[in-house]
Amino acid sequence: MSLRSRLAILFGLLALVVSAIVGAASYQATRSEVSESTDRFLESRAIEVTRGIREQPGNPPLRPNRANTNDLGNGANGANGANGANGANGAIDDAATLLPRLPFDPDAIVQVIDRDGVVLSSGSNELPITDAVERLIVERPRPGESAPDRYDDVEIDGTSYRMYTRALQGGGAIQVARSTTENDAVLSVLVSRIAIIGLIAAVLAAFAGWWIARRTTRPLRRLADVAATVADTRDFSIDVPVGRPDEIGQLAGSFREMLTALETSREQQHRLVLDAGHELRTPLTSLRANVEMLQRIDSRPDAALTPEDRRELLHAINSEVGELSNLFTELMELATDSHDADATMEAVDLAEVVSRSVERWQRRVDRQISLNAESVMVSGNEAMIERAVTNVLGNAHKFSPPGEPIDVVVRDGSVSVRDRGPGVAVADRARVFDRFYRADATRTMPGSGLGLAIVAQIVERHGGETWVAESEHGGADVGFRLPTI
Known part of the structure; x- marks a missing residue:
């Protein structure tokens, strides 16, 4: 019915x-x-x-x-x-x-x-x-x-x-x-008249209800038609009529926002697949070239590899396999939103979280990292914040010259990581946190291009903001800010 x-x-x-x-x-x-x-x-x-x-x-x-x-x-x-x-x-x-x-x-x-x-x-x-x-x-x-x-x-x-x-x-x-x-x-006449009036009122009310329902459900039918069209064509860009200030208009507006979000998500997934394919192609091509070289050498009895050539070849293969492993891990982090699943938000001392990340990173690389942190409480997930800090530190380590220190400052809910590398051009700063984005000057450097994209996603989950600026030493100042409590 x-x-x-x-x-x-x-x-x-x-x-x-x-x-x-x-x-x-x-x-x-x-x-x-x-x-x-x-x-x-x-x-x-x-x-x-x-x-x-x-x-x-x-x-x-x-x-x-x-x-x-x-x-x-x-x-x-x-x-x-x-x-x-x-x-x-x-x-x-x-x-x-x-x-x-x-x-x-x-x-x-x-x-x-x-x-x-x-x-x-x-x-x-x-x-x-x-x-x-x-x-x-x-x-x-x-x-x-x-x-x-x-x-x-x-x-x-x-x-x-x-x-x-x-x-x-x-x-x-x-x-x-x-x-x-x-x-x-x-009294008998009165009863008859009351019955007749009641029946007439019921019929008129039923007709009024049908007419009101017809006018009220007309925009709902249009929304149903739009939903059916989207289901058949998979076209999320179809226009949704709104034009009403009532609850139906709000429903239409929410439906339009949902379609826009679905269209954006599909575009992001499509771009992710294309970018991932592009990023995977480079290490796979290098691995294939190295394997083919080994096959050619193995097929020639008189051919032999010097120990130095063997070490270089094995080092190249190991490097490419590591690059593929890191890319796969970051793709899983970014595509499945594993850092958002069942995340518990609680009061966290941002200075303590950054301090642990800095200590762990210093043990991993041979580089000096100076920390200037003021205790400040934020609402967030400790593991997710550590992941964001680690990715920003990894980005600074990749672009800093060997032997140059990295400066980390924690103040008023913000984390600022400053290196002494080439910095980021003004034209590239707006896209640094995009997935797989690399500036022209860094395309030959190792990395997946997903580290800062994961940082942006974590910070957005916490209701914060990210930035890229020039540090006082001429390098890049990359960081994020979280709401304090």
Whole structure:
């Protein structure tokens, strides 16, 4: 599955979840508000009926209670056979006391119950009297007290109703019920609309996610095409489009830098192979010439080598073999970067490292080396720094006249090796640390041309810098500087 499809699905699912959460919250809030509105209506209707503002349906027009026309249940209990509806029983129950007939709205069922649970008046349907309602009937709130009441959800003839029951002061209760069909219909429509809105939002979000992903991944596709082209053609010089300040632009820039580094590395490897072949050709040619000479002498019975010629020939062969051995070692050092592998950087006293290298070099050659070193701490690898110092000393020894001393100065994180040789021409100083580079004046001298290149690589690994200048004695001043700590 492509990234665009994944983002489209993710955006759609996210919009669907958000719509579901918002819809559930809206549904719950609407349901609560509708329920509270119904409850307020029922309570208001019950109070209006008890106070005579509205007529209670289904009752004969009896005499209203003059003592208290504001609340059912406060009628007189005296005997009045002439006016009573039941003749024999002259006492009129408080709950049966009627108000003047007022306009009646058929939007609710109103029912009055006496203290014995007998329905005195009712609307179109008779409301159920539950156990909780029976317990409420016997309640007789005192004047000024809040009348006990309760809400119930009941079902009448298959229709759901919300029923409100309120106790009367003289005993009995008034019940008001209203169908919840309309509320249920409103909530059902709300659920349908929320579902439709959620689906539409999910579809739109998925399309938006696909469109955003398409625009976002367009530069990534270009980078993928570039990578595929590089993999097919091995052409690291191909142009990489950047032109963006965001993370994708940074990725493109890093990709371009990587290709540039790969191109540089390939060029260096190609140049290394060519230069190594050139450097190997000279000692191999000399060895071949010497071996052919030995073969010719060996093939002629009358030919013989004088002891002096034999010594010169063996010395030449040994010299060329040594040159090949040194060249091979330095090629391995430079090509495999063995001095960089798993190098541990730690605090190193540069003066101590240089002092050991100078002592070891003095034991190897018959030359005076003066050392002027000040203790300074640098962060680096001790073995790598010793290798760099040794190569610089070897370079100075090669170009110094016999018997002339070499001066070494260590100060402020720098190592300066000064000889008394011919020096380095200004035009050649910029390339002294290149691989296999030799000035015209030194092409006939022994050496691989890799010693100072290894120095430059080690110093670069340590974050330092190299230099070539003229010494105070007219020779070369070659050295490097490392960051101090």
